[in-house]
Amino acid sequence: MNRKKVLLLMMLLGMVLGFGPAVSAKSGRFLVGSVKGIRLDNSEWGQVKVAWDAVAAADGYWIRYDQDASMKNSWNIFVNSGTEYVIRKLDVRKEVYVSVRACRREKGWIVPGLPSEVHQCVVKGRLVVIDPGHQSHANLEMEPNGPDSKIMKYKVSGGTRGKVTKVPEYVLALDVSLKLREELEKRGYQVKMTRETHDVDISNAERAVMANEWGADVFLRIHANGSKKSSQNGCSTLCCTAQNPYPVQKWYRRSRKLSEFLVEHLAEKTKAKNLGVSETDKMTGINWSEVPVSIVEMGYMTNPREDKLMQTEAYQKKIVIGLADGVDAYFRRNTTDPEKE
Numbered sequence: 459m460n461r462k463k464v465l466l467l468m469m470l471l472g473m474v475l476g477f478g479p480a481v482s483a484k485s486g487r488f489l490v491g492s493v494k495g496i497r498l499d500n501s502e503w504g505q506v507k508v509a510w511d512a513v514a515a516a517d518g519y520w521i522r523y524d525q526d527a528s529m530k531n532s533w534n535i536f537v538n539s540g541t542e543y544v545i546r547k548l549d550v551r552k553e554v555y556v557s558v559r560a561c562r563r564e565k566g567w568i569v570p571g572l573p574s575e576v577h578q579c580v581v582k583g584r585l586v587v588i589d590p591g592h593q594s595h596a597n598l599e600m601e602p603n604g605p606d607s608k609i610m611k612y613k614v615s616g617g618t619r620g621k622v623t624k625v626p627e628y629v630l631a632l633d634v635s636l637k638l639r640e641e642l643e644k645r646g647y648q649v650k651m652t653r654e655t656h657d658v659d660i661s662n663a664e665r666a667v668m669a670n671e672w673g674a675d676v677f678l679r680i681h682a683n684g685s686k687k688s689s690q691n692g693c694s695t696l697c698c699t700a701q702n703p704y705p706v707q708k709w710y711r712r713s714r715k716l717s718e719f720l721v722e723h724l725a726e727k728t729k730a731k732n733l734g735v736s737e738t739d740k741m742t743g744i745n746w747s748e749v750p751v752s753i754v755e756m757g758y759m760t761n762p763r764e765d766k767l768m769q770t771e772a773y774q775k776k777i778v779i780g781l782a783d784g785v786d787a788y789f790r791r792n793t794t795d796p797e798k799e
């Protein structure tokens with residue numbers, strides 16, 4: 459029996475016996491009424507409603523509830539998306555205690571709206587590492603294009619710049635990245651940045667290693683595109699190929715999905731042309747990554763229209779919402795992804 463089957467069996471057993479799965483997970487307790495996303499109503503027969511819209515990635519967690527804070531007589535249910543669960547014989551006019559715990563992954567699930575205290579003990583957000591592309595000064599020293607690679611590439615190239623606005627790519631990349639961090643944190647994610655200022659000297663390989671060492675759930679590299687043809691426009695994302703020769707290859711499927719979700723939601727929100735996902739094994743920052751990774755090309759700075767748009771607050775907001783929606787969609791899908799990490 460493989461590990462997946464054992465886990466599944468343990469979960470089923472847990473449901474029958476009323477125990478949680480033997481996977482280590484933290485749990486906490488809170489009053490139902492204080493939690494958005496999980497609500498009790500009716501008087502005789504309580505219902506736990508998992509408000510799917512309010513729950514970013516809650517597919518598949520355990521809920522345990524009791525009228526008594528000791529939880530001695532608690533009853534466990536395994537919650538799935540879009541389903542209402544009837545709680546038997548609970549007087550919801552009195553206090554009802556519910557504990558939620560993550561299974562399958564120790565990191566838990568994102569449930570925005572939980573009180574911060576509960577959030578910390580129950581639902582530790584997924585870690586998104588954002589790498590704002592480039593920096594104020596290019597570093598044209600060379601580094602291997604991937605672990606043990608003989609191919610050498612610049613540590614950090616200069617990036618492109620706005621055709622009309624003259625704004626450099628590294629400025630736009632950081633502007634959007636900081637706003638994206640704010641939005642993702644609002645949605646319950648943990649976020650770390652490879653840089654928060656322009657005056658740094660961090661190579662593309664080093665940026666990926668930062669994401670690896672921090673244990674990122676996803677690594678987002680934020681860039682804008684440039685072309686000799688000023689008419690060229692639209693947004694795209696990049697990931698490795700299925701044949702990538704480096705360790706990131708095992709993240710191909712997830713990186714591909716992540717990239718698809720990002721570009722799809724980005725194009726939807728910004729109305730920019732969707733240029734889709736490009737697969738490449740030439741990017742140092744992808745090749746050194748050991749987590750799911752995507753490069754986002756927000757638009758073409760060499761296109762006068764997109765250049766000017768990308769410097770507006772309104773358009774940057776659309777980019778940020780699009781990317782955050784893409785991240786949400788990725789994690790929502792992943793919670794039901796049968797494929798092992």
Ligand SMILES: [Zn+2]
Pocket residue numbers: 591592617618627681682
């Ligand atoms: Zn770039």
